[in-house]
Amino acid sequence: MEDVVNAVVLVTNFLVVPATAYGCQLALGALGVTLVYGVLRFSNFAHGEIMAFGAMVTILVTWLLQSWGVGFGPLPTALLALPAGMAVTAGLCLLMDRWVFRFYRRSKAPPVMLLVVSVGLMFVINGLIRFVIGPADRVFTDGTRFLLTVREFKALTGLSEGLAIKTTQTLSVVVAVVLVAALFWFLERTRTGKSMRAFSDNEDLALLSGVSPEKVVAVTWLIVGALAAVAGTLYGLDKSFKPFTFLSLLLPIFAAAIVGGLGNPLGAIVGGFVVAFSEVFLTYPYRKFLAYLGPEDWRPDGLVQFLSTDYKFAVSFVILVVVLLVKPTGVFSGKSS
Amino acid sequence: MSFLVGEELTGGYGGPDILQGCAIAAERGEITVVVGPNGAGKSTAMRALFGMLNLRSGTVHLDGEDITALAPQARAHKGMGFVPQTDNVFRSMTVQENLEMGAFVRDDDISETLDEVYGLFPALKDKRRQPAGELSGGQRQQVAIGRALMNRPRALMLDEPSAGVSPIVTRELFERIVDIARSGVAVLIVEQNARQALELADKGYVLVQGRNRFTGTGETLLGNPEVRKSFLGG
Amino acid sequence: MSDFPATLSARAGGMLRAPRKSALFAAMAALICLVGVAQSWSLALAILNLCLISAIMTLGVNIQWGYAGLFNAGVMGFAALGGLAGVLVSMPPVRPAWQAGGAGVVLALAAALVTIVAAVLVHRRIRQRGYRKLAVALVVVAGCFAARALFDPAVRAIEAVDPSVTGYLGGFGLPIVFSWFVGGALAAGAAWGAGKISLGLRADYLAIATLGISEIIVAFLKYEEWLSRGVKNVFGLPRPVPYEVDLQNAVWFQEWAATLGVSQVDLSSIVVKLCYAALFALVLVVLMWLSEAALRAPWGRMMRAIRDNETAAEAMGKDVTARHLQVFVLGSAVIGIAGAMLATLDGQFTPTTYHPLRFTFLIWVMVIVGGSGNNWGAVLGGFVVWYFWVEAEPMGLWLMDFITSPLAPDNPVRSHLMESAAHMRLVVMGLVLLLVLRFAPRGLIPEERR
Numbered sequence A: 001m002e003d004v005v006n007a008v009v010l011v012t013n014f015l016v017v018p019a020t021a022y023g024c025q026l027a028l029g030a031l032g033v034t035l036v037y038g039v040l041r042f043s044n045f046a047h048g049e050i051m052a053f054g055a056m057v058t059i060l061v062t063w064l065l066q067s068w069g070v071g072f073g074p075l076p077t078a079l080l081a082l083p084a085g086m087a088v089t090a091g092l093c094l095l096m097d098r099w100v101f102r103f104y105r106r107s108k109a110p111p112v113m114l115l116v117v118s119v120g121l122m123f124v125i126n127g128l129i130r131f132v133i134g135p136a137d138r139v140f141t142d143g144t145r146f147l148l149t150v151r152e153f154k155a156l157t158g159l160s161e162g163l164a165i166k167t168t169q170t171l172s173v174v175v176a177v178v179l180v181a182a183l184f185w186f187l188e189r190t191r192t193g194k195s196m197r198a199f200s201d202n203e204d205l206a207l208l209s210g211v212s213p214e215k216v217v218a219v220t221w222l223i224v225g226a227l228a229a230v231a232g233t234l235y236g237l238d239k240s241f242k243p244f245t246f247l248s249l250l251l252p253i254f255a256a257a258i259v260g261g262l263g264n265p266l267g268a269i270v271g272g273f274v275v276a277f278s279e280v281f282l283t284y285p286y287r288k289f290l291a292y293l294g295p296e297d298w299r300p301d302g303l304v305q306f307l308s309t310d311y312k313f314a315v316s317f318v319i320l321v322v323v324l325l326v327k328p329t330g331v332f333s334g335k336s337s
Numbered sequence B: 001m002s003f004l005v006g007e008e009l010t011g012g013y014g015g016p017d018i019l020q021g022c023a024i025a026a027e028r029g030e031i032t033v034v035v036g037p038n039g040a041g042k043s044t045a046m047r048a049l050f051g052m053l054n055l056r057s058g059t060v061h062l063d064g065e066d067i068t069a070l071a072p073q074a075r076a077h078k079g080m081g082f083v084p085q086t087d088n089v090f091r092s093m094t095v096q097e098n099l100e101m102g103a104f105v106r107d108d109d110i111s112e113t114l115d116e117v118y119g120l121f122p123a124l125k126d127k128r129r130q131p132a133g134e135l136s137g138g139q140r141q142q143v144a145i146g147r148a149l150m151n152r153p154r155a156l157m158l159d160e161p162s163a164g165v166s167p168i169v170t171r172e173l174f175e176r177i178v179d180i181a182r183s184g185v186a187v188l189i190v191e192q193n194a195r196q197a198l199e200l201a202d203k204g205y206v207l208v209q210g211r212n213r214f215t216g217t218g219e220t221l222l223g224n225p226e227v228r229k230s231f232l233g234g
Numbered sequence C: 001m002s003d004f005p006a007t008l009s010a011r012a013g014g015m016l017r018a019p020r021k022s023a024l025f026a027a028m029a030a031l032i033c034l035v036g037v038a039q040s041w042s043l044a045l046a047i048l049n050l051c052l053i054s055a056i057m058t059l060g061v062n063i064q065w066g067y068a069g070l071f072n073a074g075v076m077g078f079a080a081l082g083g084l085a086g087v088l089v090s091m092p093p094v095r096p097a098w099q100a101g102g103a104g105v106v107l108a109l110a111a112a113l114v115t116i117v118a119a120v121l122v123h124r125r126i127r128q129r130g131y132r133k134l135a136v137a138l139v140v141v142a143g144c145f146a147a148r149a150l151f152d153p154a155v156r157a158i159e160a161v162d163p164s165v166t167g168y169l170g171g172f173g174l175p176i177v178f179s180w181f182v183g184g185a186l187a188a189g190a191a192w193g194a195g196k197i198s199l200g201l202r203a204d205y206l207a208i209a210t211l212g213i214s215e216i217i218v219a220f221l222k223y224e225e226w227l228s229r230g231v232k233n234v235f236g237l238p239r240p241v242p243y244e245v246d247l248q249n250a251v252w253f254q255e256w257a258a259t260l261g262v263s264q265v266d267l268s269s270i271v272v273k274l275c276y277a278a279l280f281a282l283v284l285v286v287l288m289w290l291s292e293a294a295l296r297a298p299w300g301r302m303m304r305a306i307r308d309n310e311t312a313a314e315a316m317g318k319d320v321t322a323r324h325l326q327v328f329v330l331g332s333a334v335i336g337i338a339g340a341m342l343a344t345l346d347g348q349f350t351p352t353t354y355h356p357l358r359f360t361f362l363i364w365v366m367v368i369v370g371g372s373g374n375n376w377g378a379v380l381g382g383f384v385v386w387y388f389w390v391e392a393e394p395m396g397l398w399l400m401d402f403i404t405s406p407l408a409p410d411n412p413v414r415s416h417l418m419e420s421a422a423h424m425r426l427v428v429m430g431l432v433l434l435l436v437l438r439f440a441p442r443g444l445i446p447e448e449r450r
Ligand SMILES: Nc1ncnc2c1ncn2[C@@H]1O[C@H](COP(=O)(O)OP(=O)(O)OP(=O)(O)O)[C@@H](O)[C@H]1O
Pocket: B013, B018, B036, B037, B038, B039, B040, B041, B042, B043, B044, B045, B085
């Protein structure tokens, strides 16, 4: 019996907890992609870099705060800096729209043109980030590292397996829940939010109902920028900040958005968790887990790992392919026919 | 001058001109009907009146004011309502939200108008919380018209409101439209059911290849042998 | 989708006057000569060779984007497959590795194949819904386990064979020039898969699918050591041209250098690079000729018709998805060829060098700058952009040095700027892409109206 409990704790510690935190981060990223798609009708390849940009601004402000001796007690100082990161990133998005996207929107360019343009922006932002903060790996967490350490857990339960919960993981979940709740309240309950949904549902009809496209687009970019900054910061806090990783995050983020149906915010959240859990569960070696469940003194020969962690991006890709083959509009039927 | 007037409307979708100088006018409290063969440019003319087409030339006036250069959302502010032929509801939004979107440009209390619309289309009241995309064709058409009414328009344009609606519902729909017109709205309808629509019409236009072919009261058009032969099936 | 921007403007522009084309190419030649005079001829030829390869890659992307409006975000992966072909074709087979695990790997591949066939058969046979998906899933999972059971020990055995030198299966020991065809074929195969899945859906899906495929290809090449040594890299791919040392040891060469009055080392390096340049130019000319012929043929006219108005083309009974798949596979094959040529020129295969900035993105800048839809433009774009990409580094450093010269040498701002100057290349290239798209969407040599 104790073996079974140990096995469950093992899975919780190495799979469920990290996958939940990662799922929150992906969901926030996918929300940004899906909102842009719903309102502006193109796949924004610059989204990963927008996230990186937000994280970078947060890091810079964090350093500034730290140099002033400002801290946030047990929580990371970055949390104090986050609003600044969100604001600056939202500003960046507005500028991008004003200087780049608006022209193509007004000239009614096909979506693929906007996509190419977003690729151009992606590299400009990537270059700027590396110019400002450099390509190196940055760890910027401070405060208490763990909410629950392995030692505490073992002392508490007397089990041989430990369970640790990092502050950053908890933070990812809490911040994501708060933001998503706020976003849905905005979309469902406010006039502007409804006009955004209406615009995304049927642009022509929204126009002739009196919705101003420029306003909807601006609000969308503001939200997307803020969400991206949060997603990037949470990811950076949980892992570490490295400009390159955000380019590779693009694939799981798009996979998450497509699984849920591009343009569908609820779908993006579900998609984020689907991708995160599949990625973590399929690349975990189950050797120890099976050893707990199997007979006494028995261990499997190999690692019992479906896929090496090197291929974690392959998981998102396979999910993407399956969805495209089986139900291209996504599980929650987005607007992607 | 009539209340809503489009004159010398010329333009299309970037290719050849679909509209070739057609003129349409609608009077408050009256029903004006536009009929014509498929592809004549009826829907295009509606879009032109609402500013959703790049006109090469021609003008649109509302209540004597030149609104040719106004964007669609500005026309909504001026009190125009439009029910397009297709995609005329927000499918993912509930019936109630669709109606609220119709009142988007209003800042005052909309509950009274909401009651009026539900009074006009009682079936919608029970389906308030249902996404409009899940409704039947007739109910969807009611939502679309209701959405346009929520703005308390002074001029209402309906593009084939009877499309996909059973004959019984159509008759009921037309009765409602007559009520709306009698309340002082300038109603402009494009109709496939030419005979039925012209019977209601105070004025009618027959549009062919982007040009006015016949104009007159509903009765004269119905009585015109040429119109009967070509457009009303004898 | 009737408003593909390049065409609209091409219509307004009409025929391009030939002199402009010649003048631009002449200017390009002059720029390369300038490097020869100012820096060194060996460097100029090195740039020329990479320009030629870039031009071929650009030609491939232009076939996809310019002819058909398809966005390929996975150029990197297709180029890497070309590089893999270089290893598989040219390196000698590692017999001990084959003995240790060759059979296992082959069997594992066979098992994977059987699984796929079985899954397809099951899918066809079972009619009940739900039940069918379950059965297919079961077959696939079982097949995966079987294949892994065969594969894992074989891989371990192969990678244990003299890991510091080989540890992989090696290649077929054929002349490396064959790898250019094989690379094209590999890339075409991958493109077929990606296209089959994502074409016919929204345009964006192809971009996302190719992005994914290219990431996975590169990950595969990095981590599958039994195949191409992964990050341990494969060095010393056999060359299609003579080695410098051999030249320097040949008597006729020594005499030739003496009569020219240049050092043997310099001359040998130049001769080798010229040989490469001749080979690459030959490929470019052949591909160029084929592309131009295709563009002029009814096929090209049909592709443009589809690109300019998909709905109308579909209404006329054209199978748009099938044509798109065709053009996508063709373009990717050309990219694969260029990838194999690049590995040939480098003489090594290093999976970590496949970076999306260097491959996918830069190639895109080349196409857009050159003029999408025009093969000559694509080639010129390949030359121009590669040239400035290489030369931007010294220029950028020089510029930063100049800008920061009022600051003290040890000023932190100055040293940060100097350090980061290299990253400005990315910003500049991104800006070039955005500015050209916005203000000169037709590029240097606009698409001709035919
Ligand atoms: N969005 C569009 N882009 C290009 N051409 C269009 C578009 N919409 C309509 N057309 C063309 O304009 C012409 C007139 O179309 P319109 O919809 O105005 O006709 P209609 O009189 O409303 O016909 P119906 O009775 O079928 O509704 C047709 O030839 C049609 O093909």
